[in-house]
Amino acid sequence: MHDDEADLALLLEVAAAAGPLALSYWKHAPDAWEKDAGAGPVSEADLAVNALMEERLRAARPDYGWLSEESADDPARLGRERVFIVDPIDGTRAFLNEEGGFAHAIAVAERGRIVAAVVSLPVMELVYSATAEGPALRNGTEIRVSDTVRADGCRVLTSKLSTDPVQWRGPVPVFRHELRSSLAWRLCLVAEGRFDATLSLRPAWEWDTAAASLIATRAGALATDRCGVALQFNGPSAQSNGVVVAPPVLHAEFIARLRPGPGLD
CATH class of the missing domain: 3.30.540.10 (Fructose-1,6-Bisphosphatase, subunit A, domain 1)
Structure with missing residues (x-):
């Protein structure tokens, strides 16, 4: 065992x-x-x-x-x-x-x-x-995640891709965004509440998200792909359809407003 x-x-x-x-x-x-x-x-x-x-x-x-x-x-x-x-x-x-x-x-x-x-x-x-x-x-x-519940005005670690209207079902949320080179660190910064969410809308490799996704979830976040599907690991492709990590209420808003893929409904 x-x-x-x-x-x-x-x-x-x-x-x-x-x-x-x-x-x-x-x-x-x-x-x-x-x-x-x-x-x-x-x-x-x-x-x-x-x-x-x-x-x-x-x-x-x-x-x-x-x-x-x-x-x-x-x-x-x-x-x-x-x-x-x-x-x-x-x-x-x-x-x-x-x-x-x-x-x-x-x-x-x-x-x-x-x-x-x-x-x-x-x-x-x-x-x-x-x-x-x-x-x-x-x-x-x-450490614990923040108590932020609204996408508009929240602090997000993400790239400029996330502000492209093609990624969203309606108006793009007005959030403050910054970027860090390490995706794992981005998830950890959400876990400790220094940022409210992280979005990575491109396909994400498992080695970038595996460790930090557990840290984020144990801190109170939800960690899913961009469609809201829970992350699974050791898959054949070793990739997920993007990553969305945030406290539960905020996470639900992002998932409801994001398209499942660029230009798709």
Whole structure:
């Protein structure tokens, strides 16, 4: 029988080791290149952190599957009861721009749902964590979402895509929006109530959302795709139809007003 708390302790240990390794490359001009098909940048730091995480996590839990942004996908993960879902450096652009807003995102999924999660920002000395039955924590202190219930006037972490009228069934909500490079950090900022919601209306990769979605839900948010369907993990495509994370009443308003996809009803 698996122990979520033991898995969380393992994730925290590995995140603590990943931070110094990432920082040994940060601000030291690591080699970097663009992935194929416009998938964004990757650096030697991403690969080094990925190798560290894979070695330590898989050695500790050899029966778990593995899904990482920086590893070739192995379909064998689909048949595993538990799977590590990892983004070694979420926010690689921020990392390469020598900004501190990048994160290590590590989660354990069991039959499609996240049961243990850590999002760590080493520059900012922030560690967010949760298990499926425990509270959401920021550096060991419990966090909660905001009590905002109206889309108009709320604070949203999102891109300019979200203000395009084609994304909405009626008038675009008038919200204040900012962006952070790390999607995992955006969800954590909602979890701690510093922002009211986050919207990502493009297809979202599981490794960007797995860990932080549990932290957000344990803090009182709902985390779904843009149609309001609960996020599921370790799927064949490893993607969801966007992400909407917000306190329940606010979340319901966003889902009611969003189109299910660009230009669709």
